[in-house]
Amino acid sequence: MNLSKDIGIDLGTANTLVFVRGKGIVVSEPSVVAIDRDSKKVLAVGAEAKRMVGRTPGNIIAIRPMKDGVIADFDITQAMLKYFIGKTNARSGIRKPMVVVGVPSGVTEVEKRAVEEATFQAGAREVHLVEEPMAAAIGAGLPVEEPTGSMIVDIGGGTTDVAIISLGGIVTSKNLRIAGDEMDESIISYIKREYNLMIGERTAEEIKITIGSAYPKPKEETMEIRGRDLITGLPKTLKISSTEIMEAMKEPISAIIDAIKSTLERTPPELAADIMDKGIMLAGGGALLDGIDKLVKQETGMPVEIAESPLDCVALGTGKILEEVNLFKRISGMSK
Numbered sequence: 222m223n224l225s226k227d228i229g230i231d232l233g234t235a236n237t238l239v240f241v242r243g244k245g246i247v248v249s250e251p252s253v254v255a256i257d258r259d260s261k262k263v264l265a266v267g268a269e270a271k272r273m274v275g276r277t278p279g280n281i282i283a284i285r286p287m288k289d290g291v292i293a294d295f296d297i298t299q300a301m302l303k304y305f306i307g308k309t310n311a312r313s314g315i316r317k318p319m320v321v322v323g324v325p326s327g328v329t330e331v332e333k334r335a336v337e338e339a340t341f342q343a344g345a346r347e348v349h350l351v352e353e354p355m356a357a358a359i360g361a362g363l364p365v366e367e368p369t370g371s372m373i374v375d376i377g378g379g380t381t382d383v384a385i386i387s388l389g390g391i392v393t394s395k396n397l398r399i400a401g402d403e404m405d406e407s408i409i410s411y412i413k414r415e416y417n418l419m420i421g422e423r424t425a426e427e428i429k430i431t432i433g434s435a436y437p438k439p440k441e442e443t444m445e446i447r448g449r450d451l452i453t454g455l456p457k458t459l460k461i462s463s464t465e466i467m468e469a470m471k472e473p474i475s476a477i478i479d480a481i482k483s484t485l486e487r488t489p490p491e492l493a494a495d496i497m498d499k500g501i502m503l504a505g506g507g508a509l510l511d512g513i514d515k516l517v518k519q520e521t522g523m524p525v526e527i528a529e530s531p532l533d534c535v536a537l538g539t540g541k542i543l544e545e546v547n548l549f550k551r552i553s554g555m556s557k
């Protein structure tokens with residue numbers, strides 16, 4: 222019998238997912254915390270707090286404590302983790318849980334220690350960190366332990382991780398602090414520049430998910446959006462097209478393509494040959510962007526596949542690491 226309910230966490234910029242050993246993913250919520258500005262009291266966490274973003278009265282502020290994949294606000298991250306871990310009932314076990322947390326590749330030692338510390342404070346007995354691209358590759362079902370090259374591109378909210386993995390280790394990787402959030406920001410600036418209309422972050426994300434694409438759509442789509450006219454100061458409705466949105470998001474998307482290309486350029490020839498055969502696996506919420514697979518294929522000439530549940534890969538990977546002790550021992554880069 223297990224005395225503790227061990228858990229795996231994808232502590233993401235946009236979403237936090239928690240995997241409980243033997244159960245699977247039990248929490249999947251936005252990484253948002255609403256607090257009272259004066260008392261600093263936490264009022265809501267997760268989905269409930271996200272609904273408040275951009276709609277909060279003066280004394281309530283909604284905070285995304287993770288930025289660019291790392292902790293931007295320590296106390297709030299810790300409160301958020303405590304809440305999510307609490308939701309799993311993991312602390313009701315006889316022993317406190319062992320926790321495996323995914324962190325972006327390329328985070329500094331200081332950033333790693335902050336994640337560890339926040340996880341301990343939130344009630345963990347033992348904390349192990351795994352690099353997100355490794356966890357994502359495991360979660361996407363890539364044969365990370367085999368002597369063959371696998372390539373994973375994890376496009377999240379704050380970071381894009383690109384990695385070539387072989388024999389349980391990351392051979393080459395690149396971490397880019399450009400991902401889904403930058404796509405939203407570029408939609409905001411495009412609409413401001415072209416139409417003098419101010420829209421919020423949530424609207425921008427909705428536009429991206431509804432009509433955004435990385436590759437021309439077979440048929441143009443349109444969408445009505447609402448915002449505040451910067452000249453009159455009044456609310457205004459506007460119709461926007463998928464072609465415009467594709468144009469608006471060009472910069473962050475080409476930065477992601479460049480990161481993929483430069484990682485391929487640094488890949489040892491034998492492994493590059495494996496990738497040519499087996500292709501590139503896309504994971505993270507950004508893999509759901511319409512046409513991103515087509516664009517990556519066109520720009521690299523490699524076969525491209527989208528993971529089965531792109532948003533769940535890192536959490537599923539941390540879960541597999543918890544469940545398979547041997548895998549845990551064999552993959553390098555696990556740190557305590």
Ligand SMILES: Nc1ncnc2c1ncn2[C@@H]1O[C@H](COP(=O)(O)OP(=O)(O)OP(=O)(O)O)[C@@H](O)[C@H]1O
Binds near residue numbers: 231289430506
């Ligand atoms: N259908 C979709 N089309 C385009 N983008 C999407 C779609 N669904 C989700 N996203 C984007 O995916 C991002 C979130 O992905 P994910 O949950 O993998 O990130 P995260 O793990 O929280 O972030 P990070 O890895 O940077 O810490 C957000 O920017 C979200 O807007």
